[in-house]
Amino acid sequence: MQDLYFKLVNTAFGKTAAQSLGLPSPIPLVRWKRSNQPFIEGEVLMGSAAGSQAIAALGDILSASAAQVFYASGVGSLRDSEKASSRAQPLRLTGELDTSFAALVFDATGITDTTELRALYDFFHPTIRKLASNGRILIIGRPPAECSPPAFAACQHALEGFTRSLGKEIGRKAATANLLRVSPGAAARLESSVRFFLSPRAAYVSAQVVHIGEPDTAAITVNPVTPLTGKVALVTGASRGIGKSIAETLARDGATLLGVDIPAADEELQQLTHRLKGRALTCDITAAHAGATIAEFVKTHFGGVDLVIHNAGVTRDKTLGKMPMHFWDMAIAVNMSAAQAIDEQLMAHNLIHDNGRIVCVSSLSGIAGNFGQTNYATAKSGLIGYVEAMAKELQQGITINAVAPGFIETQMTAAMPLTVREAGRRMNSLSQGGHPIDVAETIAWLCHPGSSGVNGNVVRVCGQSLLGR
Numbered sequence: 001m002q003d004l005y006f007k008l009v010n011t012a013f014g015k016t017a018a019q020s021l022g023l024p025s026p027i028p029l030v031r032w033k034r035s036n037q038p039f040i041e042g043e044v045l046m047g048s049a050a051g052s053q054a055i056a057a058l059g060d061i062l063s064a065s066a067a068q069v070f071y072a073s074g075v076g077s078l079r080d081s082e083k084a085s086s087r088a089q090p091l092r093l094t095g096e097l098d099t100s101f102a103a104l105v106f107d108a109t110g111i112t113d114t115t116e117l118r119a120l121y122d123f124f125h126p127t128i129r130k131l132a133s134n135g136r137i138l139i140i141g142r143p144p145a146e147c148s149p150p151a152f153a154a155c156q157h158a159l160e161g162f163t164r165s166l167g168k169e170i171g172r173k174a175a176t177a178n179l180l181r182v183s184p185g186a187a188a189r190l191e192s193s194v195r196f197f198l199s200p201r202a203a204y205v206s207a208q209v210v211h212i213g214e215p216d217t218a219a220i221t222v223n224p225v226t227p228l229t230g231k232v233a234l235v236t237g238a239s240r241g242i243g244k245s246i247a248e249t250l251a252r253d254g255a256t257l258l259g260v261d262i263p264a265a266d267e268e269l270q271q272l273t274h275r276l277k278g279r280a281l282t283c284d285i286t287a288a289h290a291g292a293t294i295a296e297f298v299k300t301h302f303g304g305v306d307l308v309i310h311n312a313g314v315t316r317d318k319t320l321g322k323m324p325m326h327f328w329d330m331a332i333a334v335n336m337s338a339a340q341a342i343d344e345q346l347m348a349h350n351l352i353h354d355n356g357r358i359v360c361v362s363s364l365s366g367i368a369g370n371f372g373q374t375n376y377a378t379a380k381s382g383l384i385g386y387v388e389a390m391a392k393e394l395q396q397g398i399t400i401n402a403v404a405p406g407f408i409e410t411q412m413t414a415a416m417p418l419t420v421r422e423a424g425r426r427m428n429s430l431s432q433g434g435h436p437i438d439v440a441e442t443i444a445w446l447c448h449p450g451s452s453g454v455n456g457n458v459v460r461v462c463g464q465s466l467l468g469r
């Protein structure tokens with residue numbers, strides 16, 4: 001589906017008209033283009049509050065990038081961080097800055113009391129207006145629940161409001177701001193997440209708060225171009241839309257695909273799996289024995305599975321008073337029950353390999369609720385509950401996370417009434433809809449072997465939608 005308004009405001013006439021009428025002027029998002037593309041290029045400024053502990057790990061990650069790295073100096077509340085990286089150059093924030101930053105990266109893990117929050121102002125006030133279009137802000141903090149005394153926890157929580165407000169201020173530049181909360185001792189697990197959030201892969205992910213814990217599995221070295229080599233990926237609803245993009249992206253990253261979809265989608269599914277050299281299984285995931293059928297297929301053809309992506313979903317919208325019972329039942333069955341049934345069967349037969357990944361595709365409706373979607377929102381919210389509960393139970397390095405797409409341009413959203421569709425596109429900080437690839441890239445990051453510390457999170461892919469938290 002074409003976003004005609006977006007196309008119009010990106011013409012010279014349309015831009016001027018939109019500006020003079022005070023209408024949104026979304027800037028095209030720069031997305032990932034080629035496999036050997038550096039995760040970040042240009043000039044990156046790092047800074048850290050006194051006492052922060054992630055700066056050395058950040059410095060190592062950024063030193064290995066194609067970026068020219070600077071660290072902030074000359075400001076009292078900031079640590080003059082020679083530890084930032086051997087390759088980083090000092091940059092005094094006191095004078096006029098003539099740099100255009102591709103990213104601003106700030107280690108706030110050392111902020112323990114309210115006076116130290118000033119470091120946020122001191123770092124971002126002189127630099128924020130120098131952030132380039134499609135730029136990135138990444139803040140590193142601590143999980144408040146792991147901070148004591150309460151004043152420390154409060155300051156670390158405060159980073160959430162700061163990050164989300166920054167996201168709203170820089171969205172019109174197509175720039176994003178995100179917060180990684182890293183547990184003490186887990187700084188070595190930051191890399192896959194820092195690389196993702198600073199890269200064009202995260203173009204439509206803004207204002208997210210992600211917890212990175214310390215898993216009990218050893219860190220693994222992987223091929224940076226095809227990190228999923230040797231992995232088997234099960235993707236439900238793979239024949240079209242977001243599922244198709246997930247399948248293509250995981251295959252691009254080296255995984256072997258097992259695509260599942262309903263019999264009516266057989267032709268598209270076969271075409272896709274043939275092209276990606278994977279296998280197809282046509283099956284209605286709500287059928288009584290679907291979990292067992294899938295488990296049997298996995299066992300016979302692959303011996304096990306590494307990545308399980310519960311993507312299949314349907315909407316059956318009606319206000320509750322007018323909703324037929326079969327609309328309710330179907331939305332719950334496809335969007336919620338099927339994921340649990342498939343996982344149960346795979347786990348009962350020990351078919352999810354160690355260090356496996358389960359990702360559930362939820363929705364913003366499951367967070368904010370939506371008119372006419374009591375059934376769908378119940379199911380998508382239930383998926384979030386499932387992820388949070390299962391994250392505490394899974395062992396052998398298996399993680400489970402959810403992604404919650406906002407407005408994504410697919411056949412599902414093309415079927416919406418025009419006014420609802422237009423509102424969905426514009427009501428976010430980036431003033432545009434996302435693409436299936438934005439959801440797929442987020443899932444590929446969660447599936448990365450290096451993302452072992454990311455467990456039990458819900459990551460919205462919504463351009464910082466104004467709906468929900």
Ligand code: NAD
Nearest residue numbers: 237241242261262284285311312313363405407408410412
């Ligand atoms: P889509 O309708 O284009 O694709 C859904 C896929 O699921 C289809 O291939 C369909 O055949 C398959 N499917 C449906 N019922 C099935 C069943 N019983 N068994 C097996 N396969 C089944 O939708 P999409 O926009 O690509 O959405 C993908 C996922 O993302 C869904 O879970 C959806 O709820 C979620 N989501 C989408 C958006 C959006 O804006 N498009 C927003 C939030 C969440």
